[in-house]
Amino acid sequence: MEQHLLAVNGIHLSVHVAGPETGRPVWLLHGFPECWHSWRQQIPALVAAGYRVFVPEMRGYGASDAPEAVEAYSLLTLCADIQAAMDAFGQEDVCMVGHDWGAMVAWHLALLEPHRISALATLSVPFAGRPRRPAIEILRKVHAEHFNYILYFQEPGVAEAELDADIDRTLRAFMHGGSAGELFLTPRPADARLLDGLPLSLDLPDWCPPEDFAHYHQAFAGRGFRGALNWYRNFERNWHDTEPLAGRKVEQPTLFLIGTRDPVATLEAYTFERMPEHVPNLQAHVLDCGHWIQGENAGEVNRLLLQFLARTFAPTPPLE
Structure with missing residues (x-):
């Protein structure tokens, strides 16, 4: 594993790279509140299959820069980080993989970069x-009288x-x-x-033992959650910025995975049902797990991902 610190899009972006230099590039984008190490069980499987893997620490996380300004975390800015990193590596043909917020970035990169x-x-x-109204407007109306974590994240300094x-x-x-x-x-x-009502002491889940949890802690140690939370504070800006993408479909071959116990499956049930209209080349699977799908059910994620890539993005044959 190599770590690159790229000067791109006005920040320094940390990208971990593994696999043969001739391998076709696969990007793995993590979500909130995670880190590049959340892909630890996918990286060796992809490398063994012949791919070259690129795993960034997204803006606001780990060794990457974390600007103070809320607007520095708009969706198109986050996409531009990865686009500039692809430029830096000279890439014109990649597979993009994303989880949670990383999935949101990956969806929009697919719209912005249909040829690359x-x-x-x-x-997840x-x-x-693109919704007809900013999602934050809908949330404020629906959750006016009870707690919603996205609304709780809106005021800078409160959730931090x-x-x-x-x-x-x-x-x-x-x-x-x-x-x-x-x-x-x-x-x-x-x-x-x-965190109201939760016990002060919580055991780690089986899928994240202490040696792996240390990487998650390191992503936030010394800087806290401000940069990561700022991703949530741009819903209205993102809606305005993505107006040129309204009506576009994701035409690329697409694999979508979600867990049976993932709260997103409940919160975004309507979106999930409508996906085939907007992603015509879609293959979707529901796995027996929660939200942290690539850690909780790594074996099935790897199996489905490698099968999908073999059909749509086969690795570069080794040189004779």
Whole structure:
């Protein structure tokens, strides 16, 4: 594994790279609140199959820069980070894979780069085109009288004060509650905090032992969650910025995976149902797991991903 620190799009972006230099490039984009190491079980499987793997620490995470300004985390800016990194590596033909917020970036990269992105795989977050109104407007109306985590994240400094107070506990809470849905689906008063009611001490899940959890902690140690939370503070800006993409379909061969116990499956059920209209070349699977799908059910994710790539983005044959 090599680590590159690229000067792209006004920041320094950390990208971990593995695999044969002649291998076709596969990008793995992590989500919130994760890190590049969340792909630890996919990287060796892809490398063994002959691919060259590129795993960035997304803007606001780990060794990558974390600008202070909220607008520095708009969706098209996040896409531009990866587009500039692809330029830096001289890439014209890639497969893009994303989970959670990384999936949202991957969906829009597929729209922005229909010629450079030949295949797409997204995990947990579905896509059904640009909504008619900014999602944040809908959330404010629907959740006016009870807690919603995205609304809670909106005011700079509020969520940071809670989440930064104990980074280990925060990450452990997401790993447990995020998969089962307690953090996101349990009804609570509008003035609640995210971690209210959770025990002070939480065990790590089996899929993330201490040596792996240390990488997650390192992604936020010393900087906290502000940069990562700023991704959530651009919903209205993102809606305006993506107007030129309205009506476009994702034409690339696309694999979509989601877990049966993923709260997103409940929160985005309508979007999931509408996906075939907007992603005509779609292959979708529902796996027995929660939200942290590539860690919780790594074997099945690897099997389906490698099968999909073999059909749509076969590795470069080795030189004789």
